[in-house]
Structures are given as structure tokens and as C-alpha cells.
Amino acid sequence: MAKPTKATLLDWYRQIVLIREFETECDRLYKEKKITGVYLHLYSGHEATGVGAVAALEPRDHVITAYRDHGIALARGVDANACMAEMMGKKTGTSGGKGGSMHLASREHNFWGGYAIVGGHLPLAAGIALEAQYNATGAVVLCFTGDGSTNNGYFHEALNLSAVWNLPVVWVIENNLVGMGTRIEDASGQPELHKRAVAYGMKDMGRVDGQDVIAVHQAVSEAVAYARSSGPVLIESMTYRYKGHGVSDRTFDKRMQEELMEWIEKRDPITILRRHLEESYKDVAGELDKIEREVERVVAEAVVFALNSPDPTYEDLISNVYVEE
């Protein structure tokens, strides 16, 4: 596979920094009670996994994820304004203010949503892939799921079904080592989660360094090619969450502070990519700084857009319960 170009790397850098800035702003807005929904699960720390994986797709391909979905939406190109408006429950949000942080989606981007029942979106991914196979569209489904989801029935049933029907799905486990608070080794008999593939007779693509966007992109590109030609594949991306399970998670900071600091210092996705760029291209620092300033402006504008957007009305409350027919 060809090495990513400088332009591509700069675009990934922009996306990763955008997600980080967006999430940092969400955290602040939550504390200021501008974002009032109880659940807010930030993607900070996971950025390289989402950006690298989504970059391996074509526009016709499909993306679906769990509730830690802001970064996936942004990586897929969903408008930051609409994402931020959804955080604030505004009519201009991706889901009209009816879905909230955990339920971003954009049909036009083939981003099928964030889903908040752990594992619940996994069979949906299989079904979307079934349509691709049924109509021979050539599309694949990229399905993100957390390590915690690998122990409920949805995971087993959906992955097995995808293997039995040979569906074009790339299953990406974002392994951030902990459920809400229970560590993976206390939750999984086999903590190397990619090995589950063996049980389903599915292609096992092993583990990838989820903090290195280039490595993730490389692995998921291979997986996408495999899924498009041959069937389902499982990848485990090793990552870490910087802001706990959700922003209200205070135990995390205390219990895992040391581990967190180590990940931030040694394995931060922004630092890793920035170092790579600076080592590869002389004088790129100025471009990177410019990207960071541009991203800050985009997020600041998104906040203003969201704050100034109208609230949903009674008409919105009662609309789209059913398709009118």
C-alpha cells in the first residue's frame, strides 16, 4: 500500500485535532451547563483509531458506532455545527435535538449513527452489510464497538451471523482497557479480544496501535479490502480514553491517574502524528500550528452556531414517531 501523502497526513492531523478540540469544548460546556444531557462520552484519546479507520473507506461505504460517537461523526465529515447543536439539543442538530450526544447520525454521509445500548448496533451493522451484499453494491460496513460490548450476546450473535452469511463488515474493537469501571481482564476470559475471530471462523487481523493513525489506517485499509472481496474481519485497536467513561465519571480520574498520564505522555495520537510529520517534513510546524488555529476557529463557530440555534418545538416532539403513510 502506498504511503500516505503529506496532504493526507495533514488532513488526518486536522481531523484529530478537530476532534480533540471539539471534545475539550464539550467538556467545558457540560461543566458550564450549556450541554445539559446527563450522558456525554468523549472521544479524547481515541482520535487516531476513528480517523485512521474512517479514512480507509470510500463514500459508498457505511459507518456505525456505539455511544462514544462524536469523533466518528466528525471523522466521517459530518458538520461540526450540527454535531455541536445536537449536544445542546437544538433543532439544527444532526438528529434535530431528539438524539443527543449518543445518537448522532447523518444519512448523507452513510453514518448510521451512534447507539447507546451496548452491542445493540452490531446486528444493525450486519443488516446494513446484508443490503450491500443483497444488492451487490460493493460497499462495506465499518463497525466500531467497545471492548465492553464483546461480552454480551449481541457481539456473539452478530459476529457469528456475519461469518455465516459472509457479510462485508469490518469489526473494529476499540479496546480502551476498561468498561465503565471494570477492567478488561476482569471482564473477559480472553482479554486479547481479536482472538474471538477464531470462534466465528472469521479473519483475525490482530491488534493494532490505536494511537498511531498511520498504523490504524494501514490495518483497516487491508481489512476493508478483505471485507470487500472476501467477508467479515475483526481488528482490535488498542487505545485509551482520556475523560473517563463519561464526563460525569469522577472515579476514573482518581483510580487511573497514573496510567492516564502515561498514555498522554507516551502515546498521545496528536503527539505521535505531529512528531512523525516534523521528522518527515522540514518546517511543517508552521502548517500544523495554522491547522490548530483553524480548528479552534471551527469549534468556536460551532459553539456560537449551537447556542444561537432554535430549540425544537411541540411539532418536533410529536413528529417522526411514524413514517406518515
Added chain:
Amino acid sequence: MAEKNLPMREALRLALREEMLRDDRVFVMGQEVGEWQGTHRVTRGLLEEFGKKRVRDTPISEMAIAGSAVGAAMAGLRPVAEIMTINFAFLALDAIVNHAAKIHYMFDGQFRVPVVFRAASGWGNQATATHSHTPEPIFAHFPGLYVGCPATPSDAKGMLKASIRSENPVLFTESIALYSKPGPVPDDEDFVLPIGRADVKREGRHVTLVTYARGVEWSLEAAEALAKEGVECEVIDMRWLRPLDMATVFESFKKTNRCVVVEESLPMYSFGSEIAARLQDEMFDYMDAPVKRVTAMDVPLPYARDIELMALPDTQKVIDAVRAIV
């Protein structure tokens, strides 16, 4: 319109076959729907006619059957997912309730979920506590889902076709005890009944019997017996628990001023509770007697034949309930 005399299972198969011929997006999936020819033989012959792409055997994976059907529907297909019996739908409850029913709303109309979940329902032959459920009202609790429960072969055909053609998700239950009972079925591929419309199966002026699915048979038999005593019952087959056609119930109640609700399900938080609540709320001035309910007894269903039947509604219990308020 030309008619054929068919048992309900044949009427259902006709509906499936006609819709599969009409629309390439329609396919069936579920446990034993293909090679086995369907646990209740509703899908018999479809594999041979339509092939494995459109008649899809699945693993015993209710969560994945329901959830993948939701995903396929969102993506533009028209899955008819068979849940072998409604008892197993509890395993799929999350996919049906949290996803099929809510996705259209939760993403503010971006996605549609035109899926049909078919499930055999009801007791009989000492199937015991875990295999004798009629939990349709549980599903009807949730906005976003339609719930259809036919009582006759003709309705079964017209309602299933309507469900498959609908842009909304439908839970469609089929009474096991009715599968083999024959009745006239329109021989017309465009015989499609409107969703959410009740049907007055018998007219009468003294008491309104509100029922659905198997309760229709008991109610009609009770009405026949009571007519000999001079009590004329109007039998309303609701056909759909959601949307619930209360207008037809109210119209009848204005005439009869009395109501007995007849259902196969359990009494607490039930279909009968809902009908009674709506009547007292909106028809209070027309009410001449308490609304009576005929339901299964509030116990898990036992194995032994005599006490199993003791726990269940039947024609005599309907007659007794009517007599209590006339």
C-alpha cells in the same frame, strides 16, 4: 372478488409469496424458515421458489435476527423476520423496542425501518409456562411500532401484506391455534387491509365485545349463544393493538353502553385495561355498567391439562361476563 378457502397458514404463505413476487426487496429470514420449511409451515416451499438469497435460515440468535433485520430495513430492504414463537421474542426485545421502534424518531426521520417481525403466539397442547405467552400488549406499549394480530385467514393475508408494504416496523403475531383453521381468502394480490382499522365481525345492540386474535372466536361463539337468550352482542375485532382503533369502539359503545373486553393475555396492564381506561375517560356519560374483562388467570401457565385450561379464557367465560352486566 374470487375467494379460496384456506387455513390461516396458507393465507399467510400466499401473502409472503405474493409480496416476494411483487417486490425484490422483500425477503424472509429466521430460524428454520428454509430447509425445514418453517416451524409452523408458513414458509413452506418458499426456499425452492425463491432460493437462499431471499429465504434465509439463521442461527438460533434472536438478538441478531431482529437486529440485522432492522439494519437491513434501514438500508432499504424489506425483511420479514420470523421469530419462531413470541416466547423467544423476549430475547429480541431490545432490538425490537430500542431500535426498530425508535430509530426513525431518535434520528429525526433520517432512517426508516420497514421491517416485519412475524411470531407465532399463544398457548395450547400443554406447552407450559415459558412457551405459552401472548405478550402482544407488551410490544403495543411502545410508540414507533405497529402491532397486528389477525383472527381470520382473510385478515391474516390482508394485514400481513399491509405490514410488508408499510414504511414502519410491524410486530405481527399469528395464533398457533388458528394456523389450521380455514376461511375464505380473497384471491387478489392487491388485497391489502388498512393498518389500524378494526372490523365489526358481528353487529349487535346490547353489549360490545372488544377483542382480537383468538378472542374473536370465543366472542363470536358467545354472541351466538347469547343471541338465543335475546342478548345481542356486537363483536369488534380490533385486528391491530397499535394503532388502536378506538373510534370504532366508541361508536359501538354509544349504542350498547356496555362492554366486555376479551383477550388471551394476562390481566394486569393489559389490552383490557387500556380499553376500559379509554372508555371511562371518553365515554363516561354513555356507560351503563362496569367494563368487564375476560383474560387468562394471573398465574404462569401449568403443564397439567385440566388446570391449564382452568387458567385460560374460553367461550363460557365470555358468556358469564356478558351475563354479569346485562
